[in-house]
Amino acid sequence: MLGEAIIKGLAVTAKNFALSYVSPERLVTIQYPEERQPLPEATRQFPFLVYDGDDPHAGLRCVACQICEKECPPQCIYIVKSKDKKPDHTGKPQFYPAVFDIDLSVCMSCQICVEVCPFDAIKMDTEFELSTTDRFAGLLYHKEQLAKSNAYYHKIHPTEAAEVDARLAAERAKVAAKPRAASETKAAATAPAAPPALAPGAAVAA
C-alpha cells in the first residue's frame, strides 16, 4: 500500500512519544551539550599525532618519513623534515617533523594516513567540536595542536591502543636482542675450538 512505511514509522514515533512519559529509556534525545552520549570506540573524526611520555616533542613517534603526506588523497598533510635527529621509540636516532600541518577543512577522515604509517604515529581522534569562524587558519592544525599523548589514545581507543603498545614493545625487544645475538655469535666465532671427542676406550696421546 502506498505510504504504508510512512504510517508504520509514524506509529513507532507516536508509541515512543507516549511511552517516554513512563519509560525514560524511550527518550531518544539528550540535552546536548550539557549531556553527551558516550562515543563508540570506532568513532573517527580527524587524525592526531601520538607521543609517548610527557614531552610532546621528545616523545613524538613520527619520524617525518612523509608516507602519509604522499598517500593522503586530498593532499591536506604538509610535512617539513627536520635537519637533526632525535631518538625514536626504540632509541634509534631518527628525523622528526619540523613542521607537521593538517588542513582539517580538507581532510575527509578516510584514515589512509593511519593505515600507511609504519610507526603507529598517527591515529584518528574522536573530537568533533572544532567549529570556528575562521575557515582557513582556524582549521589548519599544526604539530603542537595535533600532538596528543598515548594516554589520550588509550582513553579514546583502548583496545586498539593496547594492541599498538604490545606491537611496539615486541619491536623494542627485537631491537634490543639484536646486538646481544651479534655479540654472542662473535664470541662463539673467536673462542678456541674444542678438542675432538675421544672414542670410548681410546688412549690419549702423550
Ligand code: SF4
Ligand atoms: S584522514 Fe585521509 S584525508 Fe584526512 S589526513 Fe588522513 S589521509 Fe588525509
Ligand code: SF4
Ligand atoms: S605520521 Fe607516520 S607516515 Fe606520516 S610522516 Fe610521521 S611516521 Fe611517516
